[in-house]
Amino acid sequence: MQSFHPRQDYLAWGRVHRFTHHVARPAFADELPGVLAARGTMSLLGSGARRSYGDSGLNADNALIDMRGLDHVIAFDAATGVLDAEAGVILADILHLLARPANGAGTWFLPVTPGTKFVSLGGAIASDVHGKNHHGAGCIGNHLLSFRLLRSDGATVTCSPDENADLFKATIGGLGLTGLIVSVRVALKRVPGPWLEHEEFRYGDLNSFYRLAEESLADWEYTVAWIDCLASGAELGRGIFARSRHADASTAKPAVAAVAPRIALPVDLPSFALNSATVKAYNNWRWRSRSDEPVRHIVPFEPAFYPLDAIGQWNRLYGSRGFFQYQFVVPSPHDKDAIRAVLTEISRAGMGSFLAVLKTFGDRPSPGMMSFPMPGTTLALDFPNTGARTHALLDRLDDIVIGAGGRIYAAKDGRMSAKAFQQGYPMWQSFARQVDPHFSSSFWRRVTEGAG
């Protein structure tokens, strides 16, 4: 018999919010009706691998249904590349499965992958995740054939582009608020092999970034840049541009997916470990260590797509107060000005980000009504939580972003104001009509505050 147990250890990846949750941990889908029935007066929320940074996957003092136990693969068809799996299956397991010779080792790949392979299918849909191939592939929502959604009234609804299409669109990017995603059918992508052709080189300023992004559109499936966000003046926006594409290296042997991190941080580092001096030194070193000329390598996909996964629990680098990730998108054609304004503001505040990732989004729309991407430019930054100072800076950045017609990525957010949310996601009220009456989250309560 499943019921809810109070737990203090359900934290999001940023480790800022410390809440009590009443957690149920079903191991099989047949337990879900019993779990829903046991909620009492609490609101419900599905929980995945907790790789969201802020409070979109948290539900303070209410119920979380930890879906990681529902991690059974239902079927994989190696001829068509269709995967049918429970929502708790993590991408790393799928990659493992695709590396098997019986499944054509390196024939199929995830159509879209975020920068970590430790997210669940359910979590990927609920945030409608994007990857470095957004300009061609869109979001994960563009590749879903169907999923099964369990509502709090006990009904299981099959959703697809032509069946229950409203719930399909609301659930993709719907932050878990429309019900529990139980299982998912996703169309994988055929690739020539398990290898990537990968290039990395440094560039000097923001204009060069845009030139490179434009140039790479046609021939490079994956593009991204790491920028040194403490560089200013003529060097503003300088960074390292990386681009890759699936390669047909038939002579090379297949890469085996390394699922487990090689090393892990067992404890929180003292919070001074990542301060502006270390960040500055790191970014400087990183920029200087790269060449101006493209260096081309044939590499396995792991280090190219998931560099951070090599260090387990790297989020503990930021100490016990945790950190904020700030990711926003600003629409073209004025995206460059907004990015410049944001970088100038950060540089002026002297609060550099250890990791700053810049990418242009394409114009392929996702079916998800609350989906984050829009054609333009996205920037993701990490800031250690230093309290009021961090909040003040991020509020100033919000003003720039919202003023430019952009929005903040909910999967990374733990602090934006209701106003910033509602302006960034003007469709939120029609979305609210699809929200399950007994589902909620700390994020949702915060950003709909005062909206009655």
Add this chain to the structure above:
Amino acid sequence: MTGIAIFGAASAIAQDVARLYAAEGATCFLVGRNGARLDTIASDLKARGAAAATTAVADLTDTTQHAALVAQAKAALGTVDRVLVAYGTLGDQRAGEADTTVMVRELTVNFVSAASLLNLLAEAMIPQKAGKIAVIGSVAGDRGRQSNYIYGSAKAGLGAFALGLRHRLAKDGISVTLVKPGFVDTPMTADIPKGGPLWATPAQVAGDIRAAMERGAAVLYTPWFWRWIMLIIRSVPDVVFRRTRL
């Protein structure tokens, strides 16, 4: 190709062990109480690489079914190369004290029935002159404690049985490994408050089990530090132990 028979196949720990063998293309024979769940697990294992996975539904306290189950395992696998006896219940100690029927049932699930099954499996495997068996006991069997000595004594009995069987089967080239997990985060321990370094994941424990079974180890404490924790707990003198609430 390896054939593995798993008794209590829906256990969280057993599922993770099965996935490790499935990834290498093993054939799996899965026994448990809930047929629909076994089907879910069988599909999962096949997608993850198992050459085949068949299921049998049984309440394993019914020892009269054991001979048929063992025959079915042999028929499904050809040779029974690997066996995992994983099922068990963590009964309510106080309920067992209050009601002897409850206590006897707990002893039957965790010890008597498993002994019956292992005895028949041994008979079936001896002619093969090869094979490896792992039996999941518990650190709770290392010393009787007021809080769970009914479960603990059943696991202690199972442990002595497994090691005795190991001794007997050595000459036939069959190994028996006694597995003693500490705290594992599974449905069995859902009611117990969690957190802290003592709690292991089923996947961690499964990796240890597979490695120890393949090595043919006699006893596995998993995670490893439980060997030392239990060494200390066993050596606390009775005069002191009596006063603890362990």
